[in-house]
Amino acid sequence: MPVDAPVTRRHVWRAYHALALLPAVGMLGGLPFANRVYPLVCGLPFLMAWLVGWVIVTAAIMALVLRLDRSHGLASDPEHSGAGDAATGKTP
């Protein structure tokens, strides 16, 4: 590595980041139960409605994770917040 290579800030993992696994587990893990046409939900086959529902839940979960990251100072832009947050490489 070149001597003047810039120092890269490390990612800081928090327990709530595991929330981001929920969409994969729920959407795909629920298939044996959701793989049916009826009852139709808003006119859509049940399987399609199930997957669409999880897409919406995913957006909500990621919004929550972003909110938590912001409140922990993990998702603030360096140019706006100065030299705070994860730059120190502090582990939880």
Added chain:
Amino acid sequence: MTLPLAILGACFVIAIALGLLAKRGHDMTLEQWSVGGRGFGTLFVFLLMAGEIYTTFTFLGGSGWAYGKGAPALYILCYLTLAYSLSYFLLPAIWRYSQGRGLVSQADFFIAKYESPALGLLVSLVGVAALIPYLVLQLKGMGIIVAEASYGAIAPVTAIWCGTIALTLYVVVSGVRGSAWTATLKDVMILVIVVAMGTYLPYHYYGGYGAMFTAIDTAKPGFLTLGATGMSQSWFVSTVLLTSVGVYTWPQFFAGVYTARSENVFRKNAVVLPLYQLVVLFVFFTGFAATLAVPGLVGADADLSLFRIAKATFAPWAVGLIGAAGLLTALVPGSMLLITAATLIAKNIYRAAAPASSDRTVGIVARAMVPVLALLALYLTLNGGQAIVALLLMGYSVVTQLFPALVLSFGERPRISAAAALAGIVAGECTVAAITLSGTSIGKLAPTLPQVVKDLNVGVVALAVNCAVIAVVTLATPRRRPGRAA
């Protein structure tokens, strides 16, 4: 008959004009041409990334799969969603590492991380190899659009030629800034058209969504759920997982990451993009509406279903507008693909062979590669008969082989050696090639295995081979521990 073509032509002229406007005031160095000078904010990166959702693949391929295969098409909705939650963590990490290192291509990242030019060369070759089927599917789509919008006046082969020339011209003129501006126009047009078609057609032909799906379920039992064999639940789960981890191993997404101004751009996108891609649903509705309304398209011809139902329903001017939107969905992502492949060849393959060449020469080589790549893709388009979704799944099997080496590169130092990464990628790609060329599946290789295993996406096998080789090489070679020595 000529009206739709006139609309198509006008749309192309506007796209070129936007590209020229975007170019003004920026001198086009290789960095400007391929990563837009790294000054793109949330909106532009959003448009570039969202632009990748509405490609010919979703527009024609998505409706084609809904038409021909039914429920398995829903995998598209799922893999994109899961890819976005992964992107929340993956893209900021890639972006942070790229800061101050002058990285332009995906291969640059691997070279810097693993300190291995050889790995960079391999990654470039894999990237170009995966981009080719992706380019082929865009050209195929453009051919379909031009041929269908001409109501048969232009033969498909001539139409594919027209599309290829248009794409090459567009890329040479505008570079990535042109992509972002045209992406805005494209997204507005496609949103309006797709929502309008997906709302109107089910009501027009069936009287509503519920009535449509009930009619389909009666006419084709099992079409709206995943079957017990073939494209079953295990096929669905393995394909969704494989393609969702594969999304950000595509070289054009890597280049897209470098265009951002800050890492939070990606976090915000990860929240909004799952909702934005729900519009894909309306593409499916169009395909489902077509199953009973314009039946009879089999195999790769299912890709024509969206245009066939449009022509059976709407006036020529409306078909022209749909064609124009379709043309943009091929031009914008197609241009990203061409730029990425050309940059990889110039910077990471040509320069590796001729290290003394100047930036100017590399820039010229990059631009010269555009027509060469376009002609190669054109040749393959004219000589292959695969459906659009099958082409993309093939590209995914190739490019996903980079995922283990990408993930294991994070941290202060990569967790595996460059040799292990190299061996894993080569083994994975050989498996993909063997599987693709022999046209086999797990079921054919091992007929005694349970059905759940037999239906797994074959890309999973290649990925497993890849990881196994990485593990063997890592265990067999002595570990460097520079951290302890210091």
